[in-house]
Amino acid sequence: MPALLSSTRRDFLIGSGALFAWAHTPRLARAEGRDPRVLVVVLRGALDGLAVAAPVGDPDWVKLRGDRALVLDGKPPALPLDSFFALNPAMPNLHRLYQAQQATIVHASATPYRDRSHFDGQDVLESGFSKPGSYDSGWLNRALSRLEADGRVNPRGSRAFAVGPVTPLVVRGPAPLMTWMPRQPLPASEDTQARLLDLYVHTDPKLARALEGRKDLVALARDSGMDTKPAGDQNPALVGIARVREYAAEVVGSAARYLAQPDGPRVGALSFTGWDTHINEGAASGALAGLLGVLDGAIAAFERNMGAAWGETVVVLITEFGRTARINGTDGTDHGTGTVALLAGGALRGGRVIADWPGLKDANLYENRDLAATTDLRAVLKGVLKDHLRLDDTVLVNSVFPGSADIKPMPGLLA
Amino acid sequence: MVDDRTREAAFALHRFGLGPRPGSIAAIASDPRGALLAELERPGVGTINNSDLLTSAQASRAGFEAQAARQAKNVLAQRAQKEAERLAAEERQGMSEEAGKMAEPAKPAAAPQVDPAATPERQNFLKEVRARLDAALLPEIGFAERLVWFWSNHFCISRDVVPNMAGGYEREAIRPHILGRFADMLLAVEGHPAMLVYLNNQVSIGPNSVAGINRTRGLNENLAREILELHTLGVRTGYSQTDVFNFAKVLTGWTILPPVNNPEHGAEFVFNARMHEPGPQQVIDKTYPDTGVEQGRAVLADVARNPATATHIATKLARHFAADDPPPALVERLAKTFRDTDGDLKEVTKTLVVSPEPWSSPRDKLKRPSEWAIALSRAVGGRGDPQRFVNGQRVLGEPLWQPPAPQGFADTEGAWIDGVGARLDIANNVAQRVAGRVDPGEVLADALGPLASAETRAAVALAETRQQALTLALMAPEFQRR
Numbered sequence: 077m078p079a080l081l082s083s084t085r086r087d088f089l090i091g092s093g094a095l096f097a098w099a100h101t102p103r104l105a106r107a108e109g110r111d112p113r114v115l116v117v118v119l120r121g122a123l124d125g126l127a128v129a130a131p132v133g134d135p136d137w138v139k140l141r142g143d144r145a146l147v148l149d150g151k152p153p154a155l156p157l158d159s160f161f162a163l164n165p166a167m168p169n170l171h172r173l174y175q176a177q178q179a180t181i182v183h184a185s186a187t188p189y190r191d192r193s194h195f196d197g198q199d200v201l202e203s204g205f206s207k208p209g210s211y212d213s214g215w216l217n218r219a220l221s222r223l224e225a226d227g228r229v230n231p232r233g234s235r236a237f238a239v240g241p242v243t244p245l246v247v248r249g250p251a252p253l254m255t256w257m258p259r260q261p262l263p264a265s266e267d268t269q270a271r272l273l274d275l276y277v278h279t280d281p282k283l284a285r286a287l288e289g290r291k292d293l294v295a296l297a298r299d300s301g302m303d304t305k306p307a308g309d310q311n312p313a314l315v316g317i318a319r320v321r322e323y324a325a326e327v328v329g330s331a332a333r334y335l336a337q338p339d340g341p342r343v344g345a346l347s348f349t350g351w352d353t354h355i356n357e358g359a360a361s362g363a364l365a366g367l368l369g370v371l372d373g374a375i376a377a378f379e380r381n382m383g384a385a386w387g388e389t390v391v392v393l394i395t396e397f398g399r400t401a402r403i404n405g406t407d408g409t410d411h412g413t414g415t416v417a418l419l420a421g422g423a424l425r426g427g428r429v430i431a432d433w434p435g436l437k438d439a440n441l442y443e444n445r446d447l448a449a450t451t452d453l454r455a456v457l458k459g460v461l462k463d464h465l466r467l468d469d470t471v472l473v474n475s476v477f478p479g480s481a482d483i484k485p486m487p488g489l490l491a
Numbered sequence: 492m493v494d495d496r497t498r499e500a501a502f503a504l505h506r507f508g509l510g511p512r513p514g515s516i517a518a519i520a521s522d523p524r525g526a527l528l529a530e531l532e533r534p535g536v537g538t539i540n541n542s543d544l545l546t547s548a549q550a551s552r553a554g555f556e557a558q559a560a561r562q563a564k565n566v567l568a569q570r571a572q573k574e575a576e577r578l579a580a581e582e583r584q585g586m587s588e589e590a591g592k593m594a595e596p597a598k599p600a601a602a603p604q605v606d607p608a609a610t611p612e613r614q615n616f617l618k619e620v621r622a623r624l625d626a627a628l629l630p631e632i633g634f635a636e637r638l639v640w641f642w643s644n645h646f647c648i649s650r651d652v653v654p655n656m657a658g659g660y661e662r663e664a665i666r667p668h669i670l671g672r673f674a675d676m677l678l679a680v681e682g683h684p685a686m687l688v689y690l691n692n693q694v695s696i697g698p699n700s701v702a703g704i705n706r707t708r709g710l711n712e713n714l715a716r717e718i719l720e721l722h723t724l725g726v727r728t729g730y731s732q733t734d735v736f737n738f739a740k741v742l743t744g745w746t747i748l749p750p751v752n753n754p755e756h757g758a759e760f761v762f763n764a765r766m767h768e769p770g771p772q773q774v775i776d777k778t779y780p781d782t783g784v785e786q787g788r789a790v791l792a793d794v795a796r797n798p799a800t801a802t803h804i805a806t807k808l809a810r811h812f813a814a815d816d817p818p819p820a821l822v823e824r825l826a827k828t829f830r831d832t833d834g835d836l837k838e839v840t841k842t843l844v845v846s847p848e849p850w851s852s853p854r855d856k857l858k859r860p861s862e863w864a865i866a867l868s869r870a871v872g873g874r875g876d877p878q879r880f881v882n883g884q885r886v887l888g889e890p891l892w893q894p895p896a897p898q899g900f901a902d903t904e905g906a907w908i909d910g911v912g913a914r915l916d917i918a919n920n921v922a923q924r925v926a927g928r929v930d931p932g933e934v935l936a937d938a939l940g941p942l943a944s945a946e947t948r949a950a951v952a953l954a955e956t957r958q959q960a961l962t963l964a965l966m967a968p969e970f971q972r973r
Contacts, residue, residue, distance in 0.1 A: 405709020
């Protein structure tokens with residue numbers, strides 16, 4: 077394939093390049109003397125879970141993927157997790173966290189969606205509903221709107237925190253958000269902003285709500301001396317994976333600085349794209365390895381910048397579905413079903429791969445092509461929301477994940 | 492009492508066009524609907540006639556040549572450095588130990604610095620942006636250009652994957668067909684090298700084809716799936732995984748000539764029979780005999796006239812031009828025209844203009860960042876700066892020809908409204924640049940006319956500086972929405 081036309085640098089964009097967040101402390105958690113933080117990272121494009129945590133102990137694994145299979149004596153060697161699974165070698169930071177009981181991998185998991193459209197899949201993943209449709213709110217936002225707030229964390233605002241000009245569905249909804257975006261041009265003066273806000277308040281409440289989100293964050297950044305100056309034009313089409321790595325670490329690291337502050341937001345969300353590896357997937361040392369390295373670096377930057385608050389943090393990384401278990405005709409993988417959910421954070425009881433392993437024989441594969449899903453992703457998300465943020469079961473079933481009464485919150489995820 | 496026609500003219504310029512330029516409202520006020528329809532009849536409407544621009548295949552080959560030349564330069568530099576190191580080592584060996592310590596080691600030769608802004612690829616891209624800005628800034632209304640943007644987003648590709656072809660692709664596959672037959676645009680798009688590369692079909696090989704038997708590579712179903720899901724029928728319209736799989740087999744062999752060693756025709760479309768899966772294929776209840784490249788054309792022709800495609804396209808058009816929740820009556824009327832005329836897009840577009848809903852739906856559709864940014868340039872009489880436009884679109888989350896996924900950029904308010912803060916900063920920047928030559932009151936009158944609310948007029952009038960007044964005018968809700 078001509079190098080010119082190949083996608084050597086998968087289009088890894090900080091989906092919206094911005095963090096979207098909620099500024100309250102959850103009341104119940106605070107009553108226990110905790111101040112929990114949650115960051116949700118949506119990985120758009122369908123991440124190949126088998127290329128993240130490889131079932132090296134499954135006798136059918138190498139048969140399935142041949143020389144594309146991650147193995148313990150591969151080049152480079154996969155990083156052992158337990159007697160059965162090994163981690164992609166591009167993720168040493170996640171491996172370190174795993175060994176420190178601060179990372180958990182839930183394997184063979186999926187949302188209830190079983191077709192293979194990215195966009196429907198992301199709708200289900202982010203809306204929290206069990207079927208695709210056009211929804212105007214996401215599960216994280218509905219969780220926030222039902223979470224009893226212990227006053228405003230940030231006395232100026234009352235908003236959740238999201239990153240980027242394009243708001244991901246998972247945080248859209250009734251709970252107001254604050255938005256932070258890297259690399260803005262020189263901001264307008266506070267006076268101009270106040271006048272515009274006044275105009276919006278009287279003529280267009282929706283625009284007023286959106287503009288208020290920016291105002292709160294600018295104030296928060298100024299008070300804490302954070303730099304929001306523009307960093308110049310960075311054209312991702314012209315830069316290598318190293319620059320992408322630096323950029324992702326910068327964005328996610330900045331998100332951490334907001335969440336770490338005593339009066340900062342407590343729950344945030346952002347999204348990354350580029351996981352749709354139809355062609356030349358390169359799990360061990362190619363394109364996907366590069367992207368997983370970017371993600372690994374971003375997790376490390378987040379951990380570092382959270383400081384002591386890392387001990388009260390859970391980062392949840394989720395994707396719309398997995399990919400075909402077998403390699404396709406072009407050295408990639410097509411849209412599939414079961415995949416991994418990744419959890420990282422000092423608040424976890426980690427160091428475990430949680431999986432009801434379905435097996436990899438032809439008959440075990442979903443529709444004889446995908447890793448089957450044996451764990452409903454909603455159980456994982458409910459487990460985190462319940463034990464970390466203290467949402468109760470009724471709210472989780474009625475508002476956050478409608479129609480999920482049969483899906484019990486996964487217990488014991490938190491330390 | 493404001494003349495209703497004047498209000499309707501201003502409304503039409505925002506909803507169907509790219510926003511008024513100074514004088515536009517008056518220019519079409521005698522008959523706004525007629526002016527919209529008249530723009531569709533202009534000779535060559537929607538196309539860009541610029542012999543300066545490379546075809547997509549030429550641009551791709553030029554990019555390949557430039558990259559190869561840079562690589563050669565790097566190799567030469569590395570060789571020179573190795574040679575310098577060798578000489579320095581020889582020199583040190585000949586010196587006393589003391590002197591050797593003092594001798595400076597050979598300085599690493601600086602790798603040849605390539606200024607990304609000066610590469611031929613970047614220059615070509617900026618020329619394409621310049622041409623596209625002109626196409627958006629010069630027409631009185633810009634209705635046809637809005638149609639180009641709509642279809643370009645519907646059939647999007649990304650510069651991330653196809654770095655040098657985006658401008659050429661739009662000019663070759665989209666622009667000539669915006670008022671032609673949908674089936675023709677579909678064929679132009681799916682057979683275009685940019686789309687074949689973007690959705691990986693150029694390497695998809697039928698497992699039982701000659702190439703498939705001789706090589707280890709095989710099928711990739713990406714293009715087939717997205718054609719059905721995004722380009723034609725729409726998701727959940729009844730096709731199955733088997734349809735996707737069989738359609739992918741039909742499309743094997745639709746590929747491009749590699750630019751390597753083919754300076755004349757590299758990166759052009761070719762049907763490679765050696766890669767094509769032999770035999771008949773069943774796609775959506777119909778069996779297509781193996782007629783080579785015609786097999787794929789036949790499937791495309793059928794899905795183009797499938798009623799689900801008519802509804803899918805009608806829904807997206809109604810969402811784009813009328814409301815986020817498209818009025819069902821409008822969708823059905825557009826779909827009926829589409830079905831009745833076998834996908835004649837000029838007739839569908841005319842139906843849009845003469846239907847009541849686009850004129851009666853509340854004026855609260857949030858402009859996408861690109862629509863707002865161009866409206867802003869038109870309002871202040873700017874010529875548009877390609878580099879600045881590209882940077883601005885990136886900041887606003889809608890980088891030109893670089894959507895995050897094959898479904899294109901979102902067309903509903905929820906995705907964009909939180910970016911209003913970033914718009915404020917950009918408006919502030921623009922206002923700073925043009926405040927010396929532009930009067931805020933005139934901009935308000937030219938760009939909004941009777942649409943400006945009393946509150947907006949007051950805010951602009953009471954501003955402390957011209958820059959602030961301009962910023963407020965360009966950020967007014969009436970200017971953010973259409």
